Amino acid sequence: MTELATARRGFLAAAAGFAALAAVPAVWAQGRGMSPVAGVPPAPTLVLPDMDDKTIDLARYRGKVVLVNFWATWCPPCRKEFPSLGRVRKLFKPTEFEVVAVNVGEDPETVFSFAGAPDFPVLFDRDSQAMARWPVKGLPTTLVVDRQGRLALRAVGGREFDDPAIVEQLRELLMPRST
Amino acid sequence: MNARLLTLLALLVGVSLSARADGDIEWRHRATQGAVTLSANPIGTAARRSFYTARGFAAETIRPYALACGFSLGMKNSGAATLSTRLADWRAVGADGRAVRLRLPAEWDQQWASTHVPEAARIAFRWAQFQAENIFDAGDWIMGMATLEAPLPGSFRLVALYHDEKGDHEIVLDKLACNHD
Numbered sequence: 236m237t238e239l240a241t242a243r244r245g246f247l248a249a250a251a252g253f254a255a256l257a258a259v260p261a262v263w264a265q266g267r268g269m270s271p272v273a274g275v276p277p278a279p280t281l282v283l284p285d286m287d288d289k290t291i292d293l294a295r296y297r298g299k300v301v302l303v304n305f306w307a308t309w310c311p312p313c314r315k316e317f318p319s320l321g322r323v324r325k326l327f328k329p330t331e332f333e334v335v336a337v338n339v340g341e342d343p344e345t346v347f348s349f350a351g352a353p354d355f356p357v358l359f360d361r362d363s364q365a366m367a368r369w370p371v372k373g374l375p376t377t378l379v380v381d382r383q384g385r386l387a388l389r390a391v392g393g394r395e396f397d398d399p400a401i402v403e404q405l406r407e408l409l410m411p412r413s414t
Numbered sequence: 415m416n417a418r419l420l421t422l423l424a425l426l427v428g429v430s431l432s433a434r435a436d437g438d439i440e441w442r443h444r445a446t447q448g449a450v451t452l453s454a455n456p457i458g459t460a461a462r463r464s465f466y467t468a469r470g471f472a473a474e475t476i477r478p479y480a481l482a483c484g485f486s487l488g489m490k491n492s493g494a495a496t497l498s499t500r501l502a503d504w505r506a507v508g509a510d511g512r513a514v515r516l517r518l519p520a521e522w523d524q525q526w527a528s529t530h531v532p533e534a535a536r537i538a539f540r541w542a543q544f545q546a547e548n549i550f551d552a553g554d555w556i557m558g559m560a561t562l563e564a565p566l567p568g569s570f571r572l573v574a575l576y577h578d579e580k581g582d583h584e585i586v587l588d589k590l591a592c593n594h595d
Contacts, residue, residue, distance in 0.1 A: 389551065392554050
């Protein structure tokens, strides 16, 4: 199968899935803000391939605040919040802040057909084993890892990550007094 | 299917999705108690079959799930307190008073394991369900599919339980019905 055909198949599959979940009429807005993680435990390991099949270890970002988003293309709130990942990344210095999106159970062709090539790393947890080590109970779930590699904030369900409430929470984590 | 037709289909699907592609979910059934909102949409057989076959299920394998009385459920915590839910505590109650529990995702997954469903399809299934146990911090919300253990004729109520620091609470969705398209 050609790459185009594979991408097209991925698009159609994602579209079918999205239609099944969202083919329904009262609209919910995304949630606001993130919750502190009790005890601020160390972040679990996360070592996964990216879209180019290059292995990325979350530990490489130690010293930065990292927003880790678990998602899938068939999940409507994941799709809704995805563009805001790119927007919030641009609000901070790349030397201080990074966004990492962890796709669960899909392949790069499917993700590419939805997201193109985002300017932040998208990692692939094909067997969901990496996610199982993280405090994730549903999709989307987003965790913020502080400069010391600890889980600081969590959000279950969709968010707009450039919402002022979240941006302020991230700024607080980046302030010297929080290190 | 030739490439031109496939491209046209992709465009049509893309156009039809554009109004929904922002991910906003519209709910047909909704109940609010305090800061908690429970919502539901019946999902028909064809939609579920389409969704899961696109994820790697064989049509015959997903058939019992697609034929079951199924919903997309959403729950949102707009308050400050943390709350929790267990799907095993929820019941659908028919007009005649008969109560039916919801089939838990793990029960379906056992079925998929025994029928050798591909791992990727099982992962998609697992995470597309309303999870058996949930914890909602302030602002959290969760959605996912769920099925009744057995169909109920006509309309019924979905009685959902949740727990917070003040104890157990009920929230009820009225006038639900299975969608057997």
